[in-house]
Amino acid sequence: MKPLLEISDLHFTYPQYTDTDITPEPLFRGLDLIIGPGEFRIVAGAPESGKTTLSRIVSGLVPRYTGGDFRGSVTIGGTDIAEAKPQELMPKVGVIFQNPDEQLLTTRVDSEIAFPLESLCLPRSEIAHRVQRELERFELSGMAERNPASLSGGEKKRLLCAVLAAVGPPLWVLDETLDEIDPRWQRRIIGHLREMKAAVLMLSSKYAPEVAGLPDRPYILAGGRIMTSSEKLTETAEREGLVLRQSPGTRVAAPAPNGHPLISVQDMEYSYRDNAGFKLAVEELELRAGEVLTLAGPNGCGKTTLAKLLCGLYRPSRGSIFLGPAPGPAGKPQPHLSTAPALSAASGTLRTSVAYIFQNPDYQIFLPTVREELAYGLKEHHVKSSEIERRVTEAARLFRLPPLDTAPPLMSYGSRKRLQAAVYWLLDRPVVILDEADSGLAIRDLLELIEAFRSGSRAILFITHSGAFARRFSDRIVLMRNGRITDEDAGVFFSEGTSYD
Amino acid sequence: MISTAFRPGTSLLHRTDPRLKLLLLVLWTAAFIIPSPVAVILRYYLGVAVLITLTIGAKEIFPPLKSIWPILLLVILITPPFHIGGTEYFRITEWYRVTRAGIEEALTLVLRFSGITSAFFLFFRTTSIDQFILSLRWYGLPYNAALVITIAFRYIPSLIQLYGNIQDAHTLRRPPLERKRRYNPVRKFSHIFPGIVSVMIHSIKSIPTLSMALEIRGFGLSGQRTDYRPLPPLLSRLFQCGIALIVLFILVLLYFL
Numbered sequence: 001m002k003p004l005l006e007i008s009d010l011h012f013t014y015p016q017y018t019d020t021d022i023t024p025e026p027l028f029r030g031l032d033l034i035i036g037p038g039e040f041r042i043v044a045g046a047p048e049s050g051k052t053t054l055s056r057i058v059s060g061l062v063p064r065y066t067g068g069d070f071r072g073s074v075t076i077g078g079t080d081i082a083e084a085k086p087q088e089l090m091p092k093v094g095v096i097f098q099n100p101d102e103q104l105l106t107t108r109v110d111s112e113i114a115f116p117l118e119s120l121c122l123p124r125s126e127i128a129h130r131v132q133r134e135l136e137r138f139e140l141s142g143m144a145e146r147n148p149a150s151l152s153g154g155e156k157k158r159l160l161c162a163v164l165a166a167v168g169p170p171l172w173v174l175d176e177t178l179d180e181i182d183p184r185w186q187r188r189i190i191g192h193l194r195e196m197k198a199a200v201l202m203l204s205s206k207y208a209p210e211v212a213g214l215p216d217r218p219y220i221l222a223g224g225r226i227m228t229s230s231e232k233l234t235e236t237a238e239r240e241g242l243v244l245r246q247s248p249g250t251r252v253a254a255p256a257p258n259g260h261p262l263i264s265v266q267d268m269e270y271s272y273r274d275n276a277g278f279k280l281a282v283e284e285l286e287l288r289a290g291e292v293l294t295l296a297g298p299n300g301c302g303k304t305t306l307a308k309l310l311c312g313l314y315r316p317s318r319g320s321i322f323l324g325p326a327p328g329p330a331g332k333p334q335p336h337l338s339t340a341p342a343l344s345a346a347s348g349t350l351r352t353s354v355a356y357i358f359q360n361p362d363y364q365i366f367l368p369t370v371r372e373e374l375a376y377g378l379k380e381h382h383v384k385s386s387e388i389e390r391r392v393t394e395a396a397r398l399f400r401l402p403p404l405d406t407a408p409p410l411m412s413y414g415s416r417k418r419l420q421a422a423v424y425w426l427l428d429r430p431v432v433i434l435d436e437a438d439s440g441l442a443i444r445d446l447l448e449l450i451e452a453f454r455s456g457s458r459a460i461l462f463i464t465h466s467g468a469f470a471r472r473f474s475d476r477i478v479l480m481r482n483g484r485i486t487d488e489d490a491g492v493f494f495s496e497g498t499s500y501d
Numbered sequence: 502m503i504s505t506a507f508r509p510g511t512s513l514l515h516r517t518d519p520r521l522k523l524l525l526l527v528l529w530t531a532a533f534i535i536p537s538p539v540a541v542i543l544r545y546y547l548g549v550a551v552l553i554t555l556t557i558g559a560k561e562i563f564p565p566l567k568s569i570w571p572i573l574l575l576v577i578l579i580t581p582p583f584h585i586g587g588t589e590y591f592r593i594t595e596w597y598r599v600t601r602a603g604i605e606e607a608l609t610l611v612l613r614f615s616g617i618t619s620a621f622f623l624f625f626r627t628t629s630i631d632q633f634i635l636s637l638r639w640y641g642l643p644y645n646a647a648l649v650i651t652i653a654f655r656y657i658p659s660l661i662q663l664y665g666n667i668q669d670a671h672t673l674r675r676p677p678l679e680r681k682r683r684y685n686p687v688r689k690f691s692h693i694f695p696g697i698v699s700v701m702i703h704s705i706k707s708i709p710t711l712s713m714a715l716e717i718r719g720f721g722l723s724g725q726r727t728d729y730r731p732l733p734p735l736l737s738r739l740f741q742c743g744i745a746l747i748v749l750f751i752l753v754l755l756y757f758l
Contacts (some may be wrong), residue, residue, distance in 0.1 A: 061713045086716040095717055102710040105652055105718065107630050114729035119719025145509075149659055163718075187643045313669045351673055362706075363663075363670040365700035381676045409702060427674065 004171055004199045005035040005093075010072035012053065012063070027053055033201075037170060039188065039230070040200045044207040045221030046240045046442045047414020051203035052098060054221065058087040058201065059095040076171060077219065086136025090116060092165035099360070099438060100156035101149070109151075109159055110135065110144040113166050120167070121244065134162035136189075138194060153180040153359060153436070154299030154465075161189055165196065171420040174202045180359070181441035182298040182465050183494055190214070199234055199359045203278050205442045206235075207242035241444025248482050258287025262459045263310060263354070264326035264432050268319035270309055272395035280305050280483040286325070287431060287459040293448065294462045294470040296490055297480035300442060303463045304359070306480070307433045310461070312350030357431035361413070361420035361435050368395065370419060371404035394424040398452055401444075413440045421449050433461045438469055506625040512556040514627040519636040519732065521741045524622045525756070532752045533616045544755040546616040550652045553623050565622035566615055571612050580607035592745040620681050630654050635732045642724055660700060 010031040014024045027050045035041050045051045056062040058080045063070045074081045097103045106112045110131050117127040135141045136156045145152065148159055155175055172193065178186045207218055220227040221238045227236050237243045265285040272278060280302045287293055287310075296304050298478050308314045310321060311444055320326070358364060367373045374392040383391070396404055399422040403413065408416055417440060424432065429450045430454045436445050449475050451461055464470055470477050470490065477490040514522065514557070532545050553561050581603030582596060586693070592598040625633070634647045715721070 007659050032631070056713070059717055061717070065709050065713060085721075086713070087719050087722040090717060090719045097710070101659075102707065103714045105711075105714060106651060110731065111631060116718040118726045118729055121727050123724065124727060124729060124731065127727065131729065149662065217642075308669075311673060313673075350504065352676065356673055357665070358670055360666075362669050362673070362703060363699065366667075366671075366695050366702060377674045377676075380674070404565070409706065481752050 002036075003034045004037045004039075004077055005033065005201065006073075006075045007031060007033040007058075008073050008274040010057070010074065010136060011069070012050075012051075012057065012071075012449040013069040013392065015067045015069075026069075026224060028072075031221075031225050033226050035171070035199050035201055035220075037199055038197045039216075040190075040202070041106070041216065042202045042204055042214070043221050043226060044204050044216035044218045044237065044242050046242060047445065048412040049180065049221045049240070050224070051221060052175055052207075052413070055095055055097075055173045055201070055203055057081070058171075058173050059093055060089045061095075072279060075337065087119070090167065091120070092144055092169055093171040093173060094167055094169040096157065096160045096164065096175060096177045098175040098179075098368070100153065100160055100359075103160060104148040104156065107147050108144070109140055109146050109148055111152070112148050112159060113163050117479065121370075130166040135164045137165060138162040150333050152304070154182055154185065157181050158185060158299075160194070165192065165201050168196070169198070170200065171199045174200060176204060176440055177202065178204070180299075180436055181423060182466070183467065184298065185359060186465070192500060200345040205242065205440060206236035207240075207443075209290035241442045243425070243443060247360060259291065259456065259459075261286045261288050261325040262323070263287045263350075264322040264324065265310070266320050266322065268309065268316045268321065270305060270314060270316050270318075272305075273485055278483060280309070282306065282319075282485055285295060285478070285485065287461060289430075289459055290456045291475045292454065292460040292462055292473050294464060294474035294477045294490075295480060296464060296470060296493060297468075301480045303480055304435055305463065305483075306462060307356060307435055310431070311356040311433060313356070321350060324416070354431040354462075355424035357421055357434045357435060357437060361416040364420050364423060365408045365416060368407055369404065370401055370408060373408060373419060374404075374422060374426060376422050377423060380425075391426055398422070399425070412463065414442065415443060418445060418449065421452070425452055430457065431459050432462070433463070435463045436460070438464050438466055467491070470494065506622060507629045508557075508626055510557065510627065511665065512627060514552075514556045514623065517627075518636045518741065519628050519632040520625055520639055521744060523626055523633070523636045523640070524741070524745055528745065528748055528752065529620045532756075533620075539605050539612065541756050542609055542612040542616065544758060545752070546612045546619070548751070548755060549616055549619045549623065554617065557623070557626055560621070561622075565618045565737050569614060572614060576610045576614065577607050579609060582708055631730050632732065635728065635730065639732060647666050648720070656707075657732055658712075660704065663703055664696055667703075671695055671699075720732050739747065 008026045011026060012028045014022055031054075033043075043054075053062055056065075056069075057074060057080070058076070062068070064086070070082075074177045076089065079089070079092065081089065091183045104112060113131045113134055114127050116129060118143075121131075135144055138161060138226055140159060140162060145156070151159065161177070181189065203221075204218070207220065213332070217230060217233060218242065220233055220242070222236055222240050226352070227233060234243070234460060263286070264464070265282050267284075268280075270280040270281045278300075279348075295306065297303055303326060305314065309316055312321075355446065365373055367376060371392060374395055375388050378388045378391060393406065395401070399418040399424060401419055404410060408419060411419065421434075421437070433452075434449070437449060441449070450460065450462070462470070462474060467490070478494055479486050479488050481488070518614070529545070533542065537545075552561050553559070581599045584599050584603040584606040585598055586603075587601030589598055589600045590604070627638075630651065634651055637650070638644065638647050
């Protein structure tokens with residue numbers, strides 16, 4: 001069968017940034033990859049292995065936008081990408097970026113789907129037909145008039161899938177697209193792709209030997225090449241930290257939590273002014289010292305909203321959040337839970353007691369070097385310079401950060417996420433919320449991150465769509481649907497997903 | 502913000518052709534800009550306020566004013582000493598004198614700003630961005646220019662939302678005791694700065710990715726594009742001209758009343 005995508009002997013090195021002494025290392029050193037029509041190929045790789053660059057090379061964006069030393073050949077359906085503009089490649093290859101916000105262009109969901117079809121000069125009736133078809137396929141019909149910026153992370157990725165499905169290129173390049181998508185939709189998206197008979201190059205930070213019944217094992221991107229030999233795959237995946245296995249020195253089994261409640265929720269409600277269809281209502285929830293609580297649920301069910309309430313960024317419209325145990329019915333603290341007086345927490349108190357690690361690390365990174373970024377919070381806390389230097393060095397080692405003089409914007413997404421976590425680790429808050437921290441991180445990074453935060457006096461709220469991570473790291477799993485905590489079996493919810501579990 | 506101002510509805514203005522509304526918006530804005538006595542500008546402003554009340558409700562008079570109140574306050578404070586004439590009401594220093602001419606000028610500017618903002622608010626409250634862009638293109642605006650406007654509408658609110666997210670993220674990094682300290686404007690300003698730097702980093706980083714996103718969606722593939730969403734059927738040109746003439750007549754009437 002004639003290959004659809006053929007990459008042969010690809011060498012690529014980014015150009016040296018001006019005003020820096022950093023000499024870039026070659027990213028690809030003779031990379032080869034062949035994907036046939038309709039083939040579903042997953043390529044797993046650690047952060048900084050070049051997944052995003054590979055996706056952008058295949059779609060004609062790199063080196064066009066970045067410059068750099070590019071050698072080798074990449075052809076799609078016989079077209080050499082070096083001779084075609086990205087616009088001209090649109091009917092042949094579609095790409096979904098890792099960060100969906102970077103790719104949304106319009107102010108309405110249906111307009112977003114229509115945009116590339118308008119570029120192709122399709123007649124209005126055909127555009128309307130395809131928009132309607134993809135809105136229905138990806139269950140976005142009820143959101144057709146909404147601003148894409150107002151959708152949840154998973155909904156945005158579904159919308160981007162709908163955009164590609166409307167164009168219908170024979171090759172889809174998905175950069176960590178299943179991250180942030182709930183298990184049911186992970187499986188459905190894979191199903192839709194197979195139904196459309198599209199060839200898929202899916203880039204992922206996690207290695208799972210079998211994914212949603214796909215016949216082929218994932219390849220691994222490491223050392224500038226793609227490993228395809230089946231004997232070495234598992235070994236390489238373990239070495240790169242892409243599989244969920246216990247590594248020496250890493251404690252993953254946690255003792256059963258019996259600590260006192262650090263934060264409690266009682267009869268809390270919250271609604272958005274501009275989204276009347278959604279209401280969060282949590283009757284009761286406790287986070288205890290020493291425990292890791294996983295919060296799971298479909299996209300848009302309110303997990304991030306609950307997290308933002310817990311850290312004081314949103315104010316409940318009804319009910320309370322307590323630092324410590326919630327008071328009993330008579331307003332008295334429940335004695336068997338209480339080690340500290342119940343305190344209905346003001347937003348300011350919550351903000352300074354809870355560490356909330358945002359889905360997007362760039363919100364929290366703004367200083368020119370890793371050192372300054374790590375030291376900022378400690379300086380604000382008036383810690384002595386010598387102590388700051390010691391703790392910054394320790395954090396950099398623990399979170400495997402690059403040299404302290406590195407500029408964060410030049411670091412990979414995964415490294416920036418580790419930097420963000422290190423910033424909060426230094427602040428030493430009693431409650432830590434990891435909002436989809438597994439997105440864009442290798443499994444080893446995630447393991448190390450959770451272990452760094454885990455302690456007998458701290459509680460961790462871990463928001464994830466991965467049942468494997470939930471079972472591995474957490475003491476309890478709580479499932480949310482439509483803004484409420486349900487009694488449903490989380491195992492059933494996760495089993496709807498792909499075999500990343 | 503403009504892109505989030507639109508509320509679907511069935512009012513007369515919602516049902517009016519966006520091209521006609523755009524024409525009337527230009528007329529009304531011109532009326533505010535033409536040098537006129539304060540009483541005339543007040544009538545124009547009241548005209549807009551009545552129109553808001555009749556179409557989308559009286560409570561919608563206030564949101565546009567709320568969005569520009571710092572500018573209005575600044576105008577009220579700064580304008581009087583630069584326009585001296587007529588009765589002097591009071592003076593604070595030798596150069597800061599408040600006279601009748603100063604108050605009239607300040608009122609004129611306040612009404613002008615309020616009127617233009619309210620007129621635009623009413624337009625965007627009753628017209629979706631898509632309809633607005635299509636109307637501009639109907640009047641001959643090239644597609645590329647229309648796209649620039651669309652992207653501006655997409656990104657300006659996003660930047661504001663981004664600034665909010667970044668400020669939230671930074672707030673969570675600050676020390677516990679800070680909120681108990683006395684209010685310190687210098688310190689407060691110093692906290693705004695990191696947020697602005699982060700927004701700038703994001704914005705600069707988003708330039709190439711936005712450009713990439715446009716190209717992989719086929720922007721620039723050819724000089725032609727089709728439109729997914731049509732404008733409503735064109736009312737007869739005679740009817741549109743008639744409505745525009747009536748509005749012009751009302752404006753002239755308000756001027757000479």
